[in-house]
Amino acid sequence: MNPDLSTYLVTDAHLCGDRGVVETxxxxxAGGVTVVQLRDKDAPDASIIEQLIALSEAIAGxxxxxxxxxxxxxxxxxxxxxxxxGVHVGQSDIHVADARRLLGPDALIGLTANTDAHLDAVxxxxxxxxxxxxxxxxxxxxxxxxxxxxxxxxxxxxLAAGSPVPAVAIGGIGIDDIAPLREAGAAxxxxxxxxxxxxxARHAAQEIRxxxxxxxxxxxxxxxxxxxxxxxxxxxxxxxxxxxxGYGMAAITALTAQNTQGVRGVHVxxxxxLRDQLSALSDDIRIDAVKIGMLADAEIVETVAEWLxxxxxxxxxxxxxxxxxxxxxxxxxxxESALRDLAALADVVTPNxxxxxxxAGRSIEGWxxxxxxxxxxxxxxxxxxxxxxxxxxxxxxxxxxxxxxGVIAAFDDARIETxxxxxxxxxxxxxxxxxxxxxxxxxxxxxxxxxWLRESLRAGDALDVGRGHGPVNHxxxxxxRGGVTTRPTAHEVRDEWWHSIVDVRGxxxxxxxxxxxxxxSLDRERFLRYLAQDALYLRDYARVxxxxxxxxxxPEEQAFxxxxxxxxxxxxxxxxxxxxxxETGVTAGTFDAEPSxxxxxxxxxxxxxxxSGEYAVLIAAVxxxxxxxxxxxxxLHAGEFGTRALDPQHPYASWLATYADPGFAEASEQAIxxxxxxxxxxxxxxxxxxxxxxxxxSEHERAFFDLR
Numbered sequence: 001m002n003p004d005l006s007t008y009l010v011t012d013a014h015l016c017g018d019r020g021v022v023e024t025x026x027x028x029x030a031g032g033v034t035v036v037q038l039r040d041k042d043a044p045d046a047s048i049i050e051q052l053i054a055l056s057e058a059i060a061g062x063x064x065x066x067x068x069x070x071x072x073x074x075x076x077x078x079x080x081x082x083x084x085x086g087v088h089v090g091q092s093d094i095h096v097a098d099a100r101r102l103l104g105p106d107a108l109i110g111l112t113a114n115t116d117a118h119l120d121a122v123x124x125x126x127x128x129x130x131x132x133x134x135x136x137x138x139x140x141x142x143x144x145x146x147x148x149x150x151x152x153x154x155x156x157x158x159l160a161a162g163s164p165v166p167a168v169a170i171g172g173i174g175i176d177d178i179a180p181l182r183e184a185g186a187a188x189x190x191x192x193x194x195x196x197x198x199x200x201a202r203h204a205a206q207e208i209r210x211x212x213x214x215x216x217x218x219x220x221x222x223x224x225x226x227x228x229x230x231x232x233x234x235x236x237x238x239x240x241x242x243x244x245x246g247y248g249m250a251a252i253t254a255l256t257a258q259n260t261q262g263v264r265g266v267h268v269x270x271x272x273x274l275r276d277q278l279s280a281l282s283d284d285i286r287i288d289a290v291k292i293g294m295l296a297d298a299e300i301v302e303t304v305a306e307w308l309x310x311x312x313x314x315x316x317x318x319x320x321x322x323x324x325x326x327x328x329x330x331x332x333x334x335x336e337s338a339l340r341d342l343a344a345l346a347d348v349v350t351p352n353x354x355x356x357x358x359x360a361g362r363s364i365e366g367w368x369x370x371x372x373x374x375x376x377x378x379x380x381x382x383x384x385x386x387x388x389x390x391x392x393x394x395x396x397x398x399x400x401x402x403x404x405x406g407v408i409a410a411f412d413d414a415r416i417e418t419x420x421x422x423x424x425x426x427x428x429x430x431x432x433x434x435x436x437x438x439x440x441x442x443x444x445x446x447x448x449x450x451x452w453l454r455e456s457l458r459a460g461d462a463l464d465v466g467r468g469h470g471p472v473n474h475x476x477x478x479x480x481r482g483g484v485t486t487r488p489t490a491h492e493v494r495d496e497w498w499h500s501i502v503d504v505r506g507x508x509x510x511x512x513x514x515x516x517x518x519x520x521s522l523d524r525e526r527f528l529r530y531l532a533q534d535a536l537y538l539r540d541y542a543r544v545x546x547x548x549x550x551x552x553x554x555p556e557e558q559a560f561x562x563x564x565x566x567x568x569x570x571x572x573x574x575x576x577x578x579x580x581x582x583e584t585g586v587t588a589g590t591f592d593a594e595p596s597x598x599x600x601x602x603x604x605x606x607x608x609x610x611x612s613g614e615y616a617v618l619i620a621a622v623x624x625x626x627x628x629x630x631x632x633x634x635x636l637h638a639g640e641f642g643t644r645a646l647d648p649q650h651p652y653a654s655w656l657a658t659y660a661d662p663g664f665a666e667a668s669e670q671a672i673x674x675x676x677x678x679x680x681x682x683x684x685x686x687x688x689x690x691x692x693x694x695x696x697x698s699e700h701e702r703a704f705f706d707l708r
Contacts, residue, residue, distance in 0.1 A: 002282060003035070004188075005035055005187045006034055009036050011024070011039055013040055015197040019201070029062050030205075031209065035064045036063050052065070071103065075103070090111075110168070112133070113159070114135055116159075116162070118133075119162050131165060133163055134168050138151055168190050169190065170191075209439055219249065220246045220249070220288060220290070220433055221291070222249065224253060224319075225294035226255050228258065232422055244448075253295055260422055271299040275303050289317070292319065293321055293429070298334040304342065305345060315347055329358070348432065353370055353389065384402065385402045387400045397413060397416070399446070419469055456474055490673070492680075497691060497695075500695055504695075513706060520645075533595065605696055609693055615678070616690050617693050620689075620693045622697070624700075632659065634660060
């Protein structure tokens with residue numbers, strides 16, 4: 001069994017107040033709760049049984065239902081037709097092995113466990129006895145006043161890491177604990193007051209679900225037929241799911257021989273094979289949403305319905321493929337009837353007008369009549385209906401999300417004139433399922449799916465696929481906004497950029513200035529001329545670094561660049577002054593030299609990047625002054641340019657020591673890390689500008705060493 005334990009509600013009749021447990025649960029399940037545990041310690045068994053029956057009807061298979069401790073109540077409620085999935089037991093309740101024996105191998109059995117000894121006991125049980133453990137409390141909570149000491153996130157992490165079964169966090173969990181608990185290894189979060197005491201249980205559940213799913217790609221299953229041309233069916237679904245940030249899976253109901261001009265043949269594998277596909281998926285993967293498309297016959301429809309009854313994910317979208325583009329009915333009467341029944345297990349049904357007419361059992365005359373038919377279908381099935389007016393004539397293409405009380409949200413845009421409409425229904429419904437699984441409200445999910453589909457329709461003709469009705473361009477927007485070039489890692493950026501200036505680095509090593517500096521033969525007057533230009537450079541370089549600090553996106557980066565700017569003035573300029581103006585220190589006289597053309601060109605490059613306001617490009621431009629000097633200083637200190645550079649009596653020992661200083665090497669590594677990380681996360685155009693700024697600054701560094 002692979003249950004979705006992610007959003008777990010434990011009921012409390014007192015906290016639910018006048019709204020009552022059943023209505024609270026109904027709203028919470030609508031908001032995305034995946035497990036409901038009925039906990040009512042003081043209620044007699046008869047009351048527990050009646051509550052389980054009422055909750056089973058309210059949940060209608062949309063979440064798992066368990067009860068706290070009362071195994072006998074589960075047995076009786078099941079006997080009376082209720083769907084009760086299992087039981088959660090405490091350490092002092094019925095033994096989990098007895099619960100498993102009474103409820104069977106398919107029941108969901110949970111056990112409270114909050115010590116290492118409890119985990120040892122779970123390990124000693126036969127495999128499959130316990131499906132999950134409830135670990136807590138996480139924070140102190142008034143709903144369980146006799147709770148053990150609070151574990152906190154770190155305490156939970158330690159227990160979850162050693163658990164042989166999934167661990168659900170419970171007790172005093174706040175909204176800000178959800179993401180850290182997931183990162184700590186939680187299979188889910190169990191809450192009581194966060195939902196039961198909320199003014200709007202549905203909204204509270206949605207927010208918990210949103211926090212839980214916010215860091216992962218929604219896992220979306222398409223149950224549909226295959227289209228070898230790639231425009232419809234599971235091929236379109238998988239593209240659509242991926243385009244919306246989801247992880248797509250597919251269980252194939254039929255194989256078709258088709259292209260953009262039509263269907264030539266259909267092969268329907270045995271229903272048993274579809275059952276095997278669905279079982280293989282649900283046994284291993286937690287599925288957040290299901291999109292259902294082409295179901296070729298009644299047996300296939302019934303197989304999907306059976307699987308949904310046992311494993312229903314939080315989101316189910318049904319695209320009822322019933323009528324071909326030419327108007328031919330694709331299903332026989334028995335299959336159509338079974339599909340109407342299946343609609344009762346869906347959250348949203350997305351028929352085109354012809355399919356809506358079949359579901360409503362009558363013809364449809366115009367858009368207003370379509371809305372009336374959608375309302376009737378919603379009332380009969382309990383599912384929302386996305387009525388689509390794309391097959392209407394005229395300049396507009398209206399859609400509407402309709403419930404049993406009427407229109408919930410209406411959408412109307414100008415019709416897009418294109419022949420690339422193959423697979424629009426498949427693509428829209430799978431986009432809708434993915435956006436809903438990502439935590440969007442249904443109206444917002446419809447709005448987002450429509451906007452994406454319209455963008456994809458406008459770009460469809462450019463694909464130039466086939467001679468009939470071509471497909472939509474599922475990734476047009478992504479390609480345009482993000483490109484298709486793979487982003488490098490920061491380490492890869494580092495290697496590429498360092499290699500890109502290999503000629504510059506080689507040229508620096510061979511400069512007479514560097515060779516003479518290393519062996520101590522450099523003329524003092526030439527060295528002083530270099531220092532005089534370097535003092536002018538450092539004065540403005542510090543200002544550029546200060547601008548980098550101003551633009552920095554994080555406090556860490558801001559502090560680093562600000563400290564580097566201070567270091568230029570307090571450290572390096574003082575060293576320069578000790579040579580240039582030893583008697584007065586850093587004064588105006590330190591900067592008396594006339595800037596050379598090389599100095600001016602280098603500073604103009606740095607000022608231009610600073611003036612651009614592009615933080616990433618600016619820090620790329622200032623990097624060579626760190627990286628090249630640190631590399632050169634390390635190699636001088638290692639004796640790569642001769643042992644004379646290591647002599648304490650070297651005439652320029654103080655200058656050489658500055659650039660071989662471990663503190664400067666550490667600062668250079670920090671600078672490299674900030675720049676390469678920024679490049680790794682930037683888009684391709686920004687990354688190219690960064691590298692150009694880096695290479696140009698490196699060339700300026702080479703020229704600076706070659707000052708005459």
